[in-house]
Amino acid sequence: MSVWLPSAPCTPGACVEEGRGSAAAVPRAVLRLTLVATLVLAGALLSPLGGRIPAGWVRRWCRAVVRAAGVRVRVTGTAPPTGGLLLVANHISWLDIPLLAAVRPARMLAKTEIRRWPVAGALAARGGALFIERDRLRALPATVAHIAGELRAGAAVAAFPEGSTWCGRAQGDFHRAVFQAALDAGVPVQPVRIRYLRLTGGGTSTAPAFVGDDSLLASLWRVATARGLVAEVEIRPTIPPGTHPDRRALARAAQQDRAPEPCWTHAALVA
Template structure:
């Protein structure tokens, strides 16, 4: 893996909350995962219809996938319904993908490895995902030009500019390359903020996070066995073309949040809280992304 690729220090052991899997949680989790599988397979079957499927149906299907996994969805704000648009969001979980599509169906930027994923790879391919080779820095200008072309043609393109998944209590900076495509195409940028809350909408939860060396199966099971998870999707004000002179200021405006608490600080807090307890969490070591899809890195 190239050293220039973005990565996060978040790991399952240091950052991710555990969920109960005993007793009644197991049958409930099996039911939830069965419903998710049925919905995803239905999406694969119907995906060849492409643009013939109304956008409203796609948005409802995406929300249904998240809801079937046991996560309630709250979406506030609206995005432009038509025309070229770059949607950008922070990246925490595999759940982010259907949540962003629930805002507006879009061509998703995805690393080429996604093609080989069972079921999800076929769904991404048929859904028009734009696959990128993250480990080929020389391919970046051509990738940006291709994205700009899709935006000029009136497509919506969705990206996670952090380039890696984070646990949700910490987050990474938005890398700038994908914003150059929006500048070149002269289209708006739609920032979206995703948060996961536990206990029916209380404090922030890291249970849905898909980070570090976590496996997709482990993440699916953790979400399915959790109770009271809520996904909050905040559609922020659209950034119109011409309001920012370069990709650096555009990326900063799209992220807009103050610098988050470093992930290692959270890990140290968890460890201190559990000293003499049961979890034995440790501080996180930097790890390459092996979880949810990585996106265009910084130029």
Template sequence: MSVWLPSAPCSPAACVERRAPTVAVPLAVLRLTVLAVLLLGGITLLPLGGRVPAGAVRWWCRVMLRAAGVRLRFSGAATPAGGVLLVANHISWMDIPLLAAVRPARMLAKTEIRQWPVAGPLTARAGVLFIERDRLRALPDTVARIAGALRAGGAVTAFPEGSTWCGRAQGTFRRAVFQAAIDAGAPVQPVRIHYRHSDGTASTAPAFVGEDSLLTSLWRVATARDLVAEVEVRDAIPPHSRPDRRSLARAAELSAGLGVREERHLTSRPQPAMIRASRR
């Protein structure tokens, strides 16, 4: 199995809640319309890449998520200046603007996106670092390019689980990307993403897993009522504070709260189908 391409057992049928409170259809359509306008505006600025002020990027990401009906809560440590590797758990397409709202950074993306019409050339010009996930031989070059971006003082965002999970279950942090931080002598900053209902219980409505389509996920988010996205920024792990990438990945995983599976959510709200899937 590729170090970039692990699989997750989560699927829409097994994991995504079906009886969550929803808003009226006209409001959901309005949310998607405003979101589409904001996305088109953002796409036109992609070729400018790093020349767009960081404050403007953070503002745009927050406005976009609010337009989708998502309330935002940010807490935790400040992000250090200079090169830093931001690592987070991965649940939804919304994770990307959430992390950009913390600190704009170069994203890691699968190399297939480079071939997409319109989106491919635009993301390439925006500074995305592409990963050939099914070619182990490409790993050293990918790690070197990430390390180079960190040495140059840039921030790089990665989702080391390598796949999206539903939010009540999660994967483990793969080690490869952490080698880049070691090589560059850059700190690693773990980030924990939660999606919740207004009453504090976990929500899987934003999950983008398995055979889910982007349109289905967008509609689920747009129709969700009182959806809250929480971003907890943990203290940065200093460079060379761990002897190797294995221990660095484990330290980041524990710091992000992923060292122990969230069984409390599984037991407080039984999901038999999801539990069966997670044991495959």
């Protein structure tokens, strides 16, 4: 199996909370999705401007997309505003993408399948996403070299080293391949921890999770009909270059502060 293509045990039926919205939630959800679509379309129209758009505007737009979906955003910590940087985060939802870009605009490492997504695929391509063929092991050295070249040139590159989405209670290991690019380029690594919480009652919410054979439309609707969701983005201290001897140690350092919870069954989640 490719290092880019690990498997996760999380599935919609076993791990993901179903919405408990009433009939009144439907018009609110429609409004939210309309706002999300409007913001994404605006981003697609402006994306040809590329680097001419101020980074602060990009960050605000990314947060606005998440807020439009009805999810509050809490960010703690800061990332270096310039210079080559590898941003790495755990992966739960499609919401992770704008959340990570809100930390610092970056070239997103994405699977080639995303290129085929309607609107979002074109937006990702115009935004400079680095698409990888996850099922081609022979492409790994060239992919790592390409990422390292972007980092040396002073770009920020964002990646989800788990290689697959998890429900948020369970989490996967950070795979090492992308960290080799940071070592080769001699740039720092910026770990980011993403969690989705309930505003009332506290605790982790799996409603935003986009796992297994879940469809993007079903995930969008589940998020839009949910109430009281909070995205917590914790920007951890930067790992300077030269502090770890190899990619295994660097990957371990980037994820060592995480404390995964057990993957609960759907029955336990909704009880």
